[in-house]
Amino acid sequence: MNSGKSSMSFKAVILAGGSGERFWPLSTPERPKQFLRVFGGESLIRQALARLDGLVASEDAFVVTTKSLVAATRKELPEVPKGNIVGEPMRRDTGAAVALGVGLAAGGADPVVGFFSSDQMVAKPKEFRKVVSKAVTIARRKQVIVTLGIKPTYPATCFGYISPKTRTFVEKPDAKTAKQYVKAGYLWNAGMFIARASTFRGAFAAHAPELSCLTSSTNHLAALYSKLPKISFDYAVMEKAKNVEVVPGDFGWDDVGSFAAFDKYFPHDVRGNVREGPCTVVEAEGNICVARSARISLLGVKNLVVVTTPDAVLVADKSRLTEIKRLFAK
Amino acid sequence: MNSGKSSMSFKAVILAGGSGERFWPLSTPERPKQFLRVFGGESLIRQALARLDGLVASEDAFVVTTKSLVAATRKELPEVPKGNIVGEPMRRDTGAAVALGVGLAAGGADPVVGFFSSDQMVAKPKEFRKVVSKAVTIARRKQVIVTLGIKPTYPATCFGYISPKTRTFVEKPDAKTAKQYVKAGYLWNAGMFIARASTFRGAFAAHAPELSCLTSSTNHLAALYSKLPKISFDYAVMEKAKNVEVVPGDFGWDDVGSFAAFDKYFPHDVRGNVREGPCTVVEAEGNICVARSARISLLGVKNLVVVTTPDAVLVADKSRLTEIKRLFAK
Numbered sequence: 202m203n204s205g206k207s208s209m210s211f212k213a214v215i216l217a218g219g220s221g222e223r224f225w226p227l228s229t230p231e232r233p234k235q236f237l238r239v240f241g242g243e244s245l246i247r248q249a250l251a252r253l254d255g256l257v258a259s260e261d262a263f264v265v266t267t268k269s270l271v272a273a274t275r276k277e278l279p280e281v282p283k284g285n286i287v288g289e290p291m292r293r294d295t296g297a298a299v300a301l302g303v304g305l306a307a308g309g310a311d312p313v314v315g316f317f318s319s320d321q322m323v324a325k326p327k328e329f330r331k332v333v334s335k336a337v338t339i340a341r342r343k344q345v346i347v348t349l350g351i352k353p354t355y356p357a358t359c360f361g362y363i364s365p366k367t368r369t370f371v372e373k374p375d376a377k378t379a380k381q382y383v384k385a386g387y388l389w390n391a392g393m394f395i396a397r398a399s400t401f402r403g404a405f406a407a408h409a410p411e412l413s414c415l416t417s418s419t420n421h422l423a424a425l426y427s428k429l430p431k432i433s434f435d436y437a438v439m440e441k442a443k444n445v446e447v448v449p450g451d452f453g454w455d456d457v458g459s460f461a462a463f464d465k466y467f468p469h470d471v472r473g474n475v476r477e478g479p480c481t482v483v484e485a486e487g488n489i490c491v492a493r494s495a496r497i498s499l500l501g502v503k504n505l506v507v508v509t510t511p512d513a514v515l516v517a518d519k520s521r522l523t524e525i526k527r528l529f530a531k
Numbered sequence: 532m533n534s535g536k537s538s539m540s541f542k543a544v545i546l547a548g549g550s551g552e553r554f555w556p557l558s559t560p561e562r563p564k565q566f567l568r569v570f571g572g573e574s575l576i577r578q579a580l581a582r583l584d585g586l587v588a589s590e591d592a593f594v595v596t597t598k599s600l601v602a603a604t605r606k607e608l609p610e611v612p613k614g615n616i617v618g619e620p621m622r623r624d625t626g627a628a629v630a631l632g633v634g635l636a637a638g639g640a641d642p643v644v645g646f647f648s649s650d651q652m653v654a655k656p657k658e659f660r661k662v663v664s665k666a667v668t669i670a671r672r673k674q675v676i677v678t679l680g681i682k683p684t685y686p687a688t689c690f691g692y693i694s695p696k697t698r699t700f701v702e703k704p705d706a707k708t709a710k711q712y713v714k715a716g717y718l719w720n721a722g723m724f725i726a727r728a729s730t731f732r733g734a735f736a737a738h739a740p741e742l743s744c745l746t747s748s749t750n751h752l753a754a755l756y757s758k759l760p761k762i763s764f765d766y767a768v769m770e771k772a773k774n775v776e777v778v779p780g781d782f783g784w785d786d787v788g789s790f791a792a793f794d795k796y797f798p799h800d801v802r803g804n805v806r807e808g809p810c811t812v813v814e815a816e817g818n819i820c821v822a823r824s825a826r827i828s829l830l831g832v833k834n835l836v837v838v839t840t841p842d843a844v845l846v847a848d849k850s851r852l853t854e855i856k857r858l859f860a861k
Contacts, residue, residue: 483857494825498847500851500855502847507846509825513826514828517828525830
């Protein structure tokens with residue numbers, strides 16, 4: 202990652218929380234989704250850093266993660282200075298994480314700060330960088346929070362939307378409303394925000410003063426956090442702020458929400474099975490099979506997710522993946 | 532196992548070959564079905580020996596198995612004299628195994644010899660012993676091969692049948708024929724045969740002279756076996772012999788043909804799942820789940836067989852279990 206003129210006074214903060222449930226047992230609370238490494242590729246968090254290459258130097262990249270994940274994150278991103286990777290003492294949703302990121306990245310100055318997720322996929326990183334550059338330029342010139350709006354490829358019910366005309370944020374819709382949103386030109390809210398530190402500070406002061414302290418001091422986190430509300434950045438700030446701009450993007454974005462995403466990103470055999478590791482398949486169709494311990498043999502089964510690690514074996518119907526959290530309640 | 536008057540001059544031979552395919556990966560070529568030990572019970576071969584208790588003393592029990600399984604069999608049945616457990620140098624079907632068993636059990640004398648399987652289940656062992664006793668008495672008095680015919684509980688297509696009137700043996704029927712057989716009072720051929728050694732010898736001499744040598748000498752097996760035909764005892768002898776008697780039995784017999792048998796023998800949870808070992812189940816119905824390595828979690832799946840060992844993971848549709856051999860072709 203090279204410093205360059207384009208990275209001048211732009212700092213990037215990667216938000217890397219995550220509970221590790223949706224990709225269990227590949228991901229775990231100790232190795233949540235951002236560490237997911239499949240089909241020989243790099244972890245999602247390494248990809249998140251790599252796609253900022255040319256926009257920020259390594260020393261201008263920051264990570265806000267959970268306290269317990271700091272060591273693993275530093276190991277995964279050795280090029281990022283250790284002090285740039287900070288752990289929250291407890292989970293307080295994205296409101297606190299963004300405020301902390303502002304304080305962390307800005308220091309005493311007023312750079313443009315961008316917030317990115319650690320566990321998303323971007324199929325066209327070149328196009329992504331072009332869109333981010335545009336957003337940075339706007340944020341540098343004007344006192345606005347720029348959000349990237351993703352051009353929908355289908356009427357998703359698992360993402361929030363942004364109206365680019367009214368610049369209003371709406372929550373995850375039902376199927377019918379999602380269709381109306383897409384028809385009306387709404388964009389997906391990908392949770393990426395870019396603004397000057399001073400703009401963020403002003404927005405927190407106006408709309409979420411209880412989080413404001415984090416934007417200027419990153420000391421005594423344990424004491425501060427215990428008093429903070431659990432609130433998302435969208436809800437705390439973006440739904441209230443008037444100085445919002447939306448930059449539309451179309452760079453093959455996806456949030457890799459569950460194992461079902463493997464069907465999109467990885468190659469299939471002739472019967473539609475996606476396989477990693479030693480998997481023998483007889484008359485089995487449409488399965489996702491990830492063998493991280495012993496060989497898996499599938500016989501006559503359809504549309505399953507079968508994942509084995511040395512610690513756990515998951516056999517789930519693809520259509521029931523959203524209920525995977527129920528396994529942890531047991 | 533006690534010697535007693537009833538065991539006088541009766542010797543039992545347990546046939547214990549098996550390729551270990553149908554219960555893979557619980558069974559393997561090195562630990563075939565007779566070593567199967569499920570739900571805290573004893574192995575099937577130990578059960579086979581135990582249910583002869585009172586009919587034969589340990590020193591009158593013999594096992595014909597595969598050369599490679601002799602050590603494991605001796606370990607599993609330490610009360611049987613080592614010399615009574617003999618390995619065939621190669622698999623030559625039950626024709627050769629019965630002939631070898633006659634030679635092994637008879638020595639120079641003419642006892643009644645009974646042949647039993649190592650991998651079947653008998654729910655009512657007391658009733659079983661009663662029926663075997665009756666067969667031994669007949670075999671001692673008359674020069675006949677007595678076969679135990681099991682009263683069918685359903686029109687099975689996976690067993691051969693015996694007509695008790697005509698004493699003829701018929702192969703595994705199709706579904707329609709099976710119904711006719713059951714209606715006509717045919718019995719299941721359970722592969723259990725009882726006769727004097729001299730009667731067996733006479734039958735081999737008359738109908739399968741190529742196997743005769745084994746009934747009197749059990750030396751130089753390697754040299755002998757390489758020349759023997761692969762032929763079942765039913766086909767080589769029983770379908771041709773005229774001196775056959777059938778003793779009907781109703782003692783909860785089953786040959787435990789596949790994992791599906793677990794549904795019969797082991798307790799279900801409220802959703803019809805049979806579980807051994809650590810299995811978490813959410814909205815899953817009718818599955819057989821055997822966890823011999825890591826915990827298995829089932830989510831929203833139905834009618835599967837899921838078996839994990841440290842060496843292999845099987846995920847199969849229950850209705851496709853008969854095709855399990857196809858996994859080995861791969």
